[in-house]
Amino acid sequence: MSPVPRRAGLALALAPGLPRPGRGQPGWPSRPIRILVAWPAGGSTDAVMRLLAGPMQAALGQPVVIENRAGASGSIGAAAAAQSAPDGYTVLGDASSQAANPSLLRGLAFDYATAFAPVTQLCVAPALLLVRAEDGPRDLAGLLARLRQGGGTYSSSGIGTAVHLAMAALLRQAGVAATHVPYRGSPQQVQAVLAGEVLTTFCTVPAAAGLVRDGRLRALAVSSARRLAAFPEVPTVAEQGFPGYAVTEWLALFVPAGTPEPAIARLAQAAQVGLADPAVQARLELLGMEAAAAGPAALGAFVAEQRMKLAEVIRAEGIRLE
Structure with missing residues (x-):
């Protein structure tokens, strides 16, 4: 896995390549934004998303609503997000299942690799x-x-x-x-x-x-x-003695493929403003996590690399979720 930034001094500069908001979507956002959390209420993924909802709401100027769609190793929530309009108003809060599920699950109604656009990585849980x-x-x-x-x-x-x-x-x-x-x-x-x-x-x-x-x-x-x-x-x-080894849980935000780039940029920056808050970082530490901001391009490359690495392990070990 990519090196994890140290908690102290975390800033937006930790996400190089983050596109700047543009004018391609005038007036966005003009209504509440929904974060579909692919995991149960009360779990670590849910806790992080709720922790960031407040700072994101303040940065975006619109309510940020958390909606849990748990089940099937995160694939139920992912399917709901994949079927949503690509307008920036539906965001998927997901975990490393984004990388593992394509190899673990059969018969998915969507393709993880093409259904989503990356927004930002949030944190890792060693x-x-x-x-x-x-x-x-x-x-x-x-x-x-x-x-x-x-x-x-x-x-x-x-x-x-x-x-x-x-x-x-x-x-x-x-x-x-x-x-x-x-x-x-x-x-x-x-x-x-x-x-x-x-x-x-x-x-x-x-x-x-x-x-x-x-x-x-x-x-x-x-x-x-x-x-x-x-x-x-x-x-x-x-x-x-195992150079290159790094496997952790991680959390990130995604949107349906085709979401306008300016909306993605605004969402990424809003989340990263929250991650830069020392109070948020302290809370993440209590949850056993470390903030790890990354822009859309970096997150996309990271997820693609993780899918490849985990697919090799899952196939070799014959791991399967039925």
Whole structure:
């Protein structure tokens, strides 16, 4: 994944290539803007979109309304957005499923690659690689050595989730096999490690931070390209012999393909003004995320690269959502 900007000093300059608003859509916006969130109310994606709705509303001068359209790994909300008029008044708030779903799901009524225009990346959510502190390996090399002995298992918060794909990508790059045990959410996947039901897991920071600090879990690595400010002592996977490795959850805004460029530019700048607010950044940190502004061109290139990388892992591992 692309390097994550540091939280301090985040500004609009972090999004090079962002088009400037033009005059191709006079009077826009003149009515409320709807953000379709492809995930359930109360989840991390929903929380970020609601956090940014206020600053975006202030910047755009029109109400910004959040509407949850959850289900089918984000594809229900994406389908609704894809079928909406390309006028800038319907925005899709989505996660890394934008990159994974084309390979995970069959029979979609739309093509992720052509149905949407990128607006801006918002943030990333790195994951910690965890083992039980009491008797787990001391480092990533030790974990992989134990897995090579055979019979190793790992948990995730569900098939095809970012943490599942993070582990699948690591195992593939390391040439190691392990059995995946999916659970119904982050608390359950972490409890499985604590109880000794599985050897390891990649887990989002909020679900694991307290247990790491209490000494019940040991963090062996972080899945992002850079170390986390909250856990500076935990090395990245890439630092430990796997150059180029970086798999995280990420959130971004998209609009239906054909939306006028001036509207896209206004939406991107409104979101990035919100991301530059220190209070917003502090709240994102509590959610285990880091602000990562990027303009439409950069986001489009990033998503295309992620689709290619994840497709390779998903095909090789035979991962499928039915």
